[in-house]
Amino acid sequence: MQFEHTEEQLMIRSAARELLESYDSARLRAAIGAPGGYEAALWQQMGGELGWCGLALPERYGGAGLGWIELCLLQEELGRRLVASPFFASAVLGAALVMECATEAQRQELLSPLARGQMRFGCAITGPGGHPAPQGVDAEITSAGASLRLSGVADFVIHGDTADVLLVLAREGGGLSLVSIPAGTSGVHVIPHVMMDLTRPMSRIEFQDVTLGADARLGAPGAAALPLERALDLARIALAAEAVGAAERVLEMTGDYLKQRVQFGRPLGSFQALKHRMADLMTEVEAAKSAAWYAACAAQERPEECAEAAAIAKSYCCDAFYSCAAGSVQLHGGIGFTWEHDAHLYFKRARASATLLGSPVWQRERLLRVLGLGAAATPAF
């Protein structure tokens, strides 16, 4: 038992932190304004020389063969800087969906380009009602001779507008299937939203009688429900790691401000009311780290604990991030309410991360189900 990152893991973290040191507010804002809402050069670097996109992929797909613990360290560092990037949609959620649902040949085909940084996934797994997948899936597959026909609507698709391939969850027969669709396929309409969280663009996607080959289906017909759960848990765990990094960073920013801002003739940080609020936030952040790190270990070593660990990490870390980001707005005073200051970017990301893949309330209800405590009315989101 060694519940601490190894030297090699810490090196991955410090290399990532160093690289992202220059990803400051100006760069983040430039990325937000860029086409697709991210910085193309950084994305190329991640997929190319840095090899981040393939970090957790098996070597047979051109990956580095490391695991979810390492991937989550990157997620923490990306979270610290609120990096706007297709990384989560592609190398986390998309990769997990393909790994869990697809056949070996399909994995080769989809993951090898990802490992080289030449694949952006858009994961269309959420229905227009916004319920956590697979609830409320609207898209439906029907067979039309040797081919498939896809109709319906998916929404809240992260980086859906710039994806190379869409991974679409759809009802088929009595079950669920996942299909992969190249961008630009006829009948696919991508409608980008203006999102509250400026750092994670999302789109609504409409499918109008899209005709697909049978090989578009990843895995067996109607069999995606079970592997989907595991893929979602892996993504939740990585999202929790991202939240922890962001929470820690926004708390640091707030602490720095309180040390430097003087009112009533003394630094604000010397007032006990503010110190105590900061101490409570740090207590949450430290517990959140424990949650995220344990969940990353569970993802790697203990599949049987994955659902529980994911529900714990996703709910606790997103709550902690929200507390820190909300605290940051408050403790910065007027400047914290401006567009110019970064506090709102963290606050909005915190809200968006909490909602994504099942809110903290939803995760806690799910946790009780996992623990065998029955089910009350399932929370909507």
Next chain:
Amino acid sequence: MQLGFTPAEERFRSEAAGWLEAQLSGPFRDLRGESTFSAHLERRLEWERALGAARYGCIGWPAAYGGRDATLAEQVIFAEEYARAGAPWRIGHMGVELAGPTILAFGTDAQKARFLPPIARGEEFWCQGYSEPNAGSDLANVRTRAVLSGQGAQRRWVIDGQKIWTSLAQFADWCFMLVRTEEGSRGHKGLSYLLVPMRQPGVTVRPIRQMTGEAEFNETYFTGAVTDADHVVGAPGDGWRIAMGTLAFERGVSTLGQQMGFRNELDAIIAAARANGMVGDPLIRQRLAHAHIGLKLMRYSALRMLSSAQAGRLSNEAYTYKIFWASWRKKLGELAVDVLGPAAEVAAPTYEWELLPRLFLGSRADTIYGGTNQIQRNIIAERALGLPKEPRGS
């Protein structure tokens, strides 16, 4: 990062679990699930001696002093199994978790040889003499005095003053205490850390009744009480540093076993909620989930602290551990009575309480002793976050 235990550690787990099961279904059947601090005193003392005889009393200590040189992983395992078996709260806690580790870290070889084996055997019990009527959060304000007097082999510390809130002093053989040994000194300076026998004419213990109805803490008066000249831990005048060392144990991972025991309290709440249907209430369910999550996070955080301690580092988590579990447990107590409803408020005729109402009342102390939540927040803000200190009044 690696969660698994080695085969040797798993063997230790089954050996420990087997022993605990045999004891708690055999000779100590009556103590299974005992959650009070000190009820059934005689049996509790026997239990401590049984643990000692099997060398399960202080497994992390060196074998030379009655321990097993257990690794940190084995200590985690033992704490888990101890809780799982429903073994009683350890009345030897003050010696095992506070006095012993302090002496091990800061004591002389002679002190280790004198004091550690009887703690490990469950034969000598300790209490903590820090707080005084005018020195609570502001511990550096202690006024109890000790002076060296006599010559040669007769040289002794003579102690005068009053301690308060001294838990389990009525049963203790020894007290580790913070006293002022430099006449006219103030604050952190001029304090010493003495080990003082409790069973002597100069020591008077008066129990104080607590809000639970029980009387576990005491007023403790020292009037010309004595202890050997060499029963001082660290140099005379260096007492503050040693006392802070003990507090670090009290706030840190030494309490892992205690937190493992909280599982049983949560399980009792869940059982009650199932029995009366509250388990279907969406708001109660959210709180049950929060409680489960908090408990898991304590365990994960303890594993983190143990791992970094093993590597000789203090993780940030160490600063936040005490406030986290104490605040968590207070909420657990509130959840317990909310699940039970009005029935929770009916005591036994002698004002004794079942497990869950006792949890509700007893947990109010968790955020007070060992440094209140407010003091923990000051420490986190100043030491971990580096925020400026508040000016001290005169």
